[in-house]
Amino acid sequence: MEKTINLTLKVWRQNGPKEKGRFETYQVSNISTDSSFLEMMDILNEQLVNDNQEPIAFDHDCREGICGMCSLYINGRPHGPDGEITTCQLHMRKFKDGETITIEPWRAAAFPIIKDLIVDRTAFDKIIGAGGYVSVNTGGVPDANAIPIARPAAEEAMDAASCIGCGACVAACKNSSAMLFVSAKVSQLALLPQGKVEAKRRAKAMVSKMDELGFGGCTNTGACEVECPKSISIAHISRLNREYLKSRLSE
Amino acid sequence: MSNFLTSSIGKKFLMSISGLFLMMFIIVHLSINLLLIFDDSGDLFNQGAHFMATNPAIKIMEPVLALGFLVHIIWSLVVSFQNMKARPIGYKQLNNSKSSSWASRNMLVLGCLIFVFLVMHIIQFFWKIKVTGDPLLAHVVVGGEEMENTYLLVSSLFKASLIYSLIYVVGAVLLGLHLAHGFWSSFQTIGFANKIWLKRLQFVGVIFAIVIAIGFSVIPLYFQIKF
Ligand code: HEM
Ligand code: SF4
Ligand code: FES
Numbered sequence: 001m002e003k004t005i006n007l008t009l010k011v012w013r014q015n016g017p018k019e020k021g022r023f024e025t026y027q028v029s030n031i032s033t034d035s036s037f038l039e040m041m042d043i044l045n046e047q048l049v050n051d052n053q054e055p056i057a058f059d060h061d062c063r064e065g066i067c068g069m070c071s072l073y074i075n076g077r078p079h080g081p082d083g084e085i086t087t088c089q090l091h092m093r094k095f096k097d098g099e100t101i102t103i104e105p106w107r108a109a110a111f112p113i114i115k116d117l118i119v120d121r122t123a124f125d126k127i128i129g130a131g132g133y134v135s136v137n138t139g140g141v142p143d144a145n146a147i148p149i150a151r152p153a154a155e156e157a158m159d160a161a162s163c164i165g166c167g168a169c170v171a172a173c174k175n176s177s178a179m180l181f182v183s184a185k186v187s188q189l190a191l192l193p194q195g196k197v198e199a200k201r202r203a204k205a206m207v208s209k210m211d212e213l214g215f216g217g218c219t220n221t222g223a224c225e226v227e228c229p230k231s232i233s234i235a236h237i238s239r240l241n242r243e244y245l246k247s248r249l250s251e
Numbered sequence: 252m253s254n255f256l257t258s259s260i261g262k263k264f265l266m267s268i269s270g271l272f273l274m275m276f277i278i279v280h281l282s283i284n285l286l287l288i289f290d291d292s293g294d295l296f297n298q299g300a301h302f303m304a305t306n307p308a309i310k311i312m313e314p315v316l317a318l319g320f321l322v323h324i325i326w327s328l329v330v331s332f333q334n335m336k337a338r339p340i341g342y343k344q345l346n347n348s349k350s351s352s353w354a355s356r357n358m359l360v361l362g363c364l365i366f367v368f369l370v371m372h373i374i375q376f377f378w379k380i381k382v383t384g385d386p387l388l389a390h391v392v393v394g395g396e397e398m399e400n401t402y403l404l405v406s407s408l409f410k411a412s413l414i415y416s417l418i419y420v421v422g423a424v425l426l427g428l429h430l431a432h433g434f435w436s437s438f439q440t441i442g443f444a445n446k447i448w449l450k451r452l453q454f455v456g457v458i459f460a461i462v463i464a465i466g467f468s469v470i471p472l473y474f475q476i477k478f
Contacts, residue, residue: 010343012343023343073342075344075346076342076344076345076346076347077346077347077349077350102343102344104342104343104344107338107340107341107342108337108338109336109337109338109339110337172347172350174334174338174347174351174356175334175335175337175338176334176337176338177259177334177337207258207259207260208254208258210259211258211259214336214337215259215337216259216333216334216335216336216337216338217259217260217262217263217330217333217334218259218260218263218440219263219330219334219355219358219436220355220432220435220436220439220440221350221351221352221355221356222350222351222352222355223347223350223351226349226350226351227350233446233449234439234449235444235445235446235449237439238438238439238442238443238444238445238449239442239445240260241260241263241264241439241440241441241442242442242443243442244258244260245260245264245441245442246442248255248258248261249255
C-alpha cells in the first residue's frame with residue numbers, strides 16, 4: 001500500500017550570483033514514499049507556481065544517475081542520507097513523516113551560486129580543458145587486441161572513468177578540494193598506454209588549473225569517497241599525487 | 252620547480268615529509284624514554300640521555316629536528332588557512348561524522364594543542380638541560396663516566412605532581428589522535444598507496460598511534476603509581 005508523508009523544507013533561496021541569499025521554509029503534504037526526491041521538489045515547485053511564487057531553481061537532467069547534473073546538499077550530506085546514489089536516485093522513503101529537511105547548494109568558492117540551489121560547475125570543465133584528454137586523432141576504432149592492456153589496469157581505469165563530474169566530492173570535502181574528481185580524470189588515462197604519453201604534462205596542468213580556480217587542498221579525510229555516488233576510491237588520489245610528484249620532480 | 256612548493260600537492264608534500272621525519276623522531280624519543288621505567292636506579296636512562304646528548308650524529312640532527320617542526324607547523328598553518336578560504340560560506344547543517352573521522356577533520360586543532368604541550372615540555376626539560384641547568388641535574392657517575400642526572404630531573408617532576416603527570420598523559424593521547432590520521436595520510440600524500448596498501452597503512456597507523464599514546468602515557472603513570 002502506498003504511504004504518504006508530510007514534510008517541512010528549509011530551502012536556500014538566492015535570486016542571483018551577487019544577491020544575498022536566505023533560507024525559506026515550505027510545507028509539502030501527502031508526498032508518496034515511492035516518489036523520488038526531485039519529484040518531491042517538482043511537487044513543491046508546482047505548489048509555488050500555483051501560489052504565484054517563483055519556483056525553486058535546481059539542477060537535474062537524466063534523472064537516472066548517469067549525467068551528474070543533479071546536486072543538493074540534503075540534511076548535511078551531498079545527495080542526502082543514502083549512500084552511493086545521486087539526488088535523482090534518492091527516494092522519499094528515506095525520510096520520516098513530519099521531518100524537517102534542510103536543502104542547500106554545493107558550497108565552494110570555485111562553485112559560485114547562479115540561482116537558488118544551482119551552482120556553476122564550469123570549473124570542472126576548465127580542469128578537463130587543461131589536460132584531461134589525449135591530444136591525438138585516434139582515427140577509427142582499433143581492434144580490441146591491438147594494444148595489450150593488463151586486466152587490473154583496464155578495470156581500474158574503468159572504475160575511474162565512472163566519475164560523472166557531479167561535484168559531490170567538492171561539496172563533501174571540508175576543504176572544498178577537487179582532488180577526487182581530478183584524480184579520477186588523471187587515473188582513467190594514466191593507467192592506459194594511450195594516456196601514458198602525456199601523463200606528466202597532464203598531471204601538472206590539471207593540478208595547477210585546480211589550484212588556480214580556488215579549490216582547497218586535500219587533507220585525506222576521505223569524505224569524498226564516502227559521498228561519491230560512483231564510489232571513486234581515494235586510492236586514485238594517491239596515484240594523482242604520485243603522477244604529479246613524478247612530473248614536478250623530474251623537471 | 253619554482254612554484255612546486257606553492258602548489259597544493261607541493262605544500263602537502265612538505266607536510267608529509269616533515270611529518271614522516273617527526274614520526275621517526277618520536278619513535279627514537281619514546282624508545283629512550285622507556286628506559287625510565289626499566290631501571291629505578293636511573294643509570295640506564297642517564298646513559299641513554301648522555302648518549303643522545305654527546306653523539307655527533309644526534310647533535311647534527313638537533314637543528315634538523317627544529318627545522319622539521321618549523322616546516323611542519325608553518326605549512327600546516329598556511330595549508331589550513333588556504334583550505335578555509337576555499338569555502339567562504341559554510342553549510343547550515345553539517346552531518347560529516349558518517350563520512351570522515353573526527354581526527355582527520357581536526358588535525359589543526361590537535362596540532363596546535365600538541366604545540367602548546369611541546370612548549371611546556373621544552374621549558375620543563377630541554378631548556379633546563381641545554382641552557383639554564385638545574386640543581387637536580389648535578390652530575391653522577393655511571394659506569395665510570397660522569398654525566399648529568401637527567402633521570403632525577405624527570406622522575407622528580409612525575410613523582411611530585413599528579414597534575415603534570417596527567418597533562419603528559421593528555422599530551423600523549425593528543426599525539427596519538429594526530430597520528431591515527433597522520434600516519435597513513437603521510438604515505439597517501441607522497442603517493443605510496445593503492446587500494447590494498449591504503450587498508451594496510453590505515454591499520455598500521457592505528458596500531459602505531461596506540462603504541463605512541465600508551466607508550467608515553469605509561470611513563471608518568473609509572474612514577475605516580477609506584478612512588
Ligand atoms: C611530534 C609532533 C608531530 C608529529 C609527529 C606530526 C605528524 C604529522 C603527520 C605524519 C601528518 C600527516 C602529513 C600528511 O598528511 O601528509 C601531520 C599532519 C598535520 N599536522 Fe602534524 N605532527 C606533529 C605536530 C604538529 C604540530 C605542532 C602542528 C601544528 C600546529 C601540526 C599540525 C598538523 C596539520 C594541520 C596537519 C595536516 C593534516 C592533514 O593534512 O591531514 N602537527 N602531522
Ligand atoms: S569523483 Fe565522484 S563525487 Fe566527485 S565528481 Fe566524480 S562522481 Fe561526483
Ligand atoms: S539528474 Fe542525471 S545524475 Fe541526477
